[in-house]
Amino acid sequence: MRVILESKVRAKPNLPIEAEAIIPRNFLKGTDLLVYEGNKERTLSELFWIFVEGTAVSPENIEVILKGDTSRIKRVGEYMDTGSIVIEGDIGMHCGNFMSGGTIEIRGNADSWLGREMRGGTILCRGNASHYCATGYRGEKKGMQGGKVEVFGSTGDFCAEYLAGGTVHIHGSAGDFPGVEMRGGELIIEGDATRPCGNMKSGSCVILGTVHDMLPTFEKTRQRVLPEWKITADVYKGDVANRGKGTLCVRS
Amino acid sequence: MIIHDVICPFCGCLCDDLELECEGGKIIKVQNGCALAESTFMTDTRLPAPIRRTESGWEEISYNEAIKETAEILQGADRPLLYGWSSTHGEAQSVGVHIAELIGAVIDNTSTVCHGPSILAIQEVGHPGCTLGQVKNRADVIIYWGCNPIEAHPRHMSRYTTYATGFFVPDAQRERTVIVVDTRRTDTAGIADEFVQIEHGGDYAVLSALRAIVRGKASVIPAKVAGVSKEQLIRIAEICKTAKFGAIFFGLGLTMSRGKYKNIRNAIELTDELNRHTKFVISPLRGHGNVYGSNEVFTWMTGYPFAVDFARGIAFYNPGETTAVDILRRGECDAALIVASDPGANFPRAAAAHLAKIPTVVIDPHVNATTALARIHIPCTAAGIDAAGTAYRMDGVPIRLKKVIDRGYPDDAEILKKIYDRLNGGKGP
Numbered sequence: 110m111r112v113i114l115e116s117k118v119r120a121k122p123n124l125p126i127e128a129e130a131i132i133p134r135n136f137l138k139g140t141d142l143l144v145y146e147g148n149k150e151r152t153l154s155e156l157f158w159i160f161v162e163g164t165a166v167s168p169e170n171i172e173v174i175l176k177g178d179t180s181r182i183k184r185v186g187e188y189m190d191t192g193s194i195v196i197e198g199d200i201g202m203h204c205g206n207f208m209s210g211g212t213i214e215i216r217g218n219a220d221s222w223l224g225r226e227m228r229g230g231t232i233l234c235r236g237n238a239s240h241y242c243a244t245g246y247r248g249e250k251k252g253m254q255g256g257k258v259e260v261f262g263s264t265g266d267f268c269a270e271y272l273a274g275g276t277v278h279i280h281g282s283a284g285d286f287p288g289v290e291m292r293g294g295e296l297i298i299e300g301d302a303t304r305p306c307g308n309m310k311s312g313s314c315v316i317l318g319t320v321h322d323m324l325p326t327f328e329k330t331r332q333r334v335l336p337e338w339k340i341t342a343d344v345y346k347g348d349v350a351n352r353g354k355g356t357l358c359v360r361s
Numbered sequence: 362m363i364i365h366d367v368i369c370p371f372c373g374c375l376c377d378d379l380e381l382e383c384e385g386g387k388i389i390k391v392q393n394g395c396a397l398a399e400s401t402f403m404t405d406t407r408l409p410a411p412i413r414r415t416e417s418g419w420e421e422i423s424y425n426e427a428i429k430e431t432a433e434i435l436q437g438a439d440r441p442l443l444y445g446w447s448s449t450h451g452e453a454q455s456v457g458v459h460i461a462e463l464i465g466a467v468i469d470n471t472s473t474v475c476h477g478p479s480i481l482a483i484q485e486v487g488h489p490g491c492t493l494g495q496v497k498n499r500a501d502v503i504i505y506w507g508c509n510p511i512e513a514h515p516r517h518m519s520r521y522t523t524y525a526t527g528f529f530v531p532d533a534q535r536e537r538t539v540i541v542v543d544t545r546r547t548d549t550a551g552i553a554d555e556f557v558q559i560e561h562g563g564d565y566a567v568l569s570a571l572r573a574i575v576r577g578k579a580s581v582i583p584a585k586v587a588g589v590s591k592e593q594l595i596r597i598a599e600i601c602k603t604a605k606f607g608a609i610f611f612g613l614g615l616t617m618s619r620g621k622y623k624n625i626r627n628a629i630e631l632t633d634e635l636n637r638h639t640k641f642v643i644s645p646l647r648g649h650g651n652v653y654g655s656n657e658v659f660t661w662m663t664g665y666p667f668a669v670d671f672a673r674g675i676a677f678y679n680p681g682e683t684t685a686v687d688i689l690r691r692g693e694c695d696a697a698l699i700v701a702s703d704p705g706a707n708f709p710r711a712a713a714a715h716l717a718k719i720p721t722v723v724i725d726p727h728v729n730a731t732t733a734l735a736r737i738h739i740p741c742t743a744a745g746i747d748a749a750g751t752a753y754r755m756d757g758v759p760i761r762l763k764k765v766i767d768r769g770y771p772d773d774a775e776i777l778k779k780i781y782d783r784l785n786g787g788k789g790p
Contacts (some may be wrong), residue, residue: 123692124439127673147439147695148465148672202682221681240681247679248484286623307565307623308630322562325586326569326578349581350572351630 110165112136114157116177119146125201126156129184133171133192133211136161168192169211175200180220186213189230202239205232208256221265227275229256237262240284243277244270253277253294269296272312288314291355308348309355315342316359326350327357368762369398370448370745373647373755374514386766388746395515401746406727407770408740427722427739428776431698432783434720434736435464438696440672444685445702445725446658447471447649448743450750450762453774454651454658457700459790460781461671462663467694469685470655471648471702472667477680478616479645480656480666482625489632491608491642492756493520498527499640502604504540506628507564507614508646511548517646522608523552529605538600542567543614555597562619563587567594568627574598575634602638609643616645647755649702650745654753689715697721700773701744705731724773741773748772 114131130142130153140161142153153159165171171192175185180199187206196204199217209228218236224243234242242264245252252271263281270286272294279287282300291309298305301318306327317338327347334341335358342358367379379398382390391399411427412419422430435441443466446454454470461468472480496503503522510517518524523539530536541553542564550556559567563586570586573579575598584591601607609632615624628643635641647653656666663669665678668685681687685704688694689712696719705713706729717734725731726743742748745762747770752762781790 121439121695124695125693145673147693148441149439222679247481285619289623304565304620307569308627322566324569325566325582326573328581348569349578350569350576350627352576 110136110170111162111172111174112140113160113162113174113176114153115160116175116179116182117156117158119156121147122178123181126182127184128153128182129187129206131173131175131182131185131194132187132189133173133194134168134190136171136173137165137168180217183220186211189213199236205230208232218262219260223260224253224256224258226251227253227256227258229275231256232258234258234260234262237281238264238268240265240267241270242268242279243272243275244268251292252290263300268298269294272296282318288312306347306355306357308351308353309357310348310351310353311355313356314358316357318360320359323359324348332361333358364763364765366763367765368745368752368760369394369401370650370743370752370762371397371401372514372650373653374517374520375650375752375754375760376516376520377760381765383766386768388766397515405768407768408728408738411737411739414736422737424739424771424776427737428779429783430737431722431739432780434696434722435460435466435698435780436784438464438466438694440688440694441466441696441698442685442688442694443468443698443700444704445471445700446655447652447702448725449701449773450651450744450748450752451654451658452750453700453744453772453777454655455662456774456777456781456790458659458662458669460698460777460784461669462674462676463781463784465672465674467668467670467672467683467685467688468659468663469668469683470659471652471707472656473680473684473686474617474707475613475648475652476616476645477667477684478622479611479625481622481680482629485622485626486629486633489629489636489642490644490756492758493644493754496608496642496644497521497525499529499606500527500608500642501530501536502538502540502600502607504542504601504607504609505549505553506542506609506611507544507616507618508610508612509543509547509549510610510612510646511552513612513648514646517610518549518552522610538604540597540600555593555600557589557593557597560588563589564615564618564624565620565627568624568631570594571598571601572627572631572634575602575631575638601635601641604639604641607635607639607641609641610646611643612646613648644756651752653755653757654751654759657753657757657759686712689713692718695719698724699731699735700724700777701726703729703731705729705734724776726770726773739776740770741776742768742770744773748774750774 124147128144169191183201190210193212202220205224215234219238221239243258251273254274266284268287288306291312293312296314303321327345345357380392541550542557632643663676668683670677670683721735723735749764
């Protein structure tokens, strides 16, 4: 089954919409869902043109497609466990929060907190992701714990903060402090990064581009050939400020 | 008439030993205060009555009319923002939180542009702090990091640190070692025993290096970290480790530079590391007189210290998403109520520009830069001058602000209560 949601033109287009109701499982029972626009509750049909094609008996066969101006829609795919969501343009904050299964594909850019506290499943972002991509909530000890986030563009600051499990793959560059407070999982940055892995405890990070302002508290141990990336990398252990046992590989 | 033990409401020090001489409802002399205190008590740029912007300029309106229009603006909004709160007393702040909950607004205080990052760091790793009295009586090593108390908190050093005689530090000036860390040689750096000049944005690296050195991992550290020599870092670490009682004070040089809350987190974790050797504490130097109080009031009422979003009826907190600057910059909010602060002067241009586009109401004793962006300005009492109330000092000690004179203005808590009543169909908070 395909559910196509095309955003309607709004009087105040900057108002954020909180739409954690948009997950494939919810469309099994119909499209009578509630979302918030600013401090007002709205039905899905007040904000979207809804088209349903075919039927489904189980949620894994449901595909939700978002069209139009979706850049201010927050929490799409929150607690999603199966099925798929395709966003044809940009998406707002907190897309794929706490996601445990299924696939989200964003053809445009993603706003901050993409895949926050994700447990499983896959997020593909064809454009750029903003700050706090694949991280946790404020003050939380664990960020993303499983699954895969792949960003084909670049990310903002604090990408993969508190990463505890799963894989984060950035094809472009990351901003300031990628992998800060990392305690597990795998972070791959194909482009450049600034001050990577500050205060990391565990986990591994590979950076293929240039590292700016490398932190002084990483201990260079040896060189290693990384066949999957066809490079020779310097292997650092750290963060020694923190008794950390993480691995940071930077192209030699 | 001379009034003793007056509390100065200007900065987070809340000095409580001022003497004011009043005559005929006017303050004519301020004693014991710093230059900032004197200016706080002596200058007054209050409007005689509320004003409303018209097409041809400003017109005076009555308080009732101003309150009615403010309530209408807030009632009709889809994403109202209530911002400020840090220069007024806790009584007004609590009414503000009630209004936010009632109308589904976002309420934020000035921490968002000053020590918000400190709060984020404290939420991650805790706060090893103490009251200023402890510092005064015990601390023999003082570190000022990214702050300039001589200009911003002029009496901090004479009341609590460098020049204050303490019970266990009787000869303060000789017994206390002062370390100043900054990107430039400030006035405070001039009186430091050790001045550490770091490159812009190098705080995080220097703090990490110090942590490693304190842990005995000096061998990893390169010869220079962000412009600071390894020798100096080792010397500083040694001074800290051999201290009887150390206190770190930090300012916006640490919270608002590159890395933000990660800088503070690193400083807290350095304090944590030093506590394996001696007693060390860390505290932010708070700016506005009652900004700590706004964090306290917000926390006991909503569970969060700033940037609380009530849009869905329950409190949601996520700095970066629900902070005033971000909401304004993204053009989300469609009405704003600014109380006891001046975002027009302190916010980034894009954020301030949005305030001018939407109906903005200012409730503040003084005309300020935000008035120029506002639709309505309602003058009120100034907490600590012509209104009494509770304020919290920068170390979390509540102090009762005194009412020293009467100028006939209504208290901002009263104005806010009337707005609440109108929004709630006549029922008070």
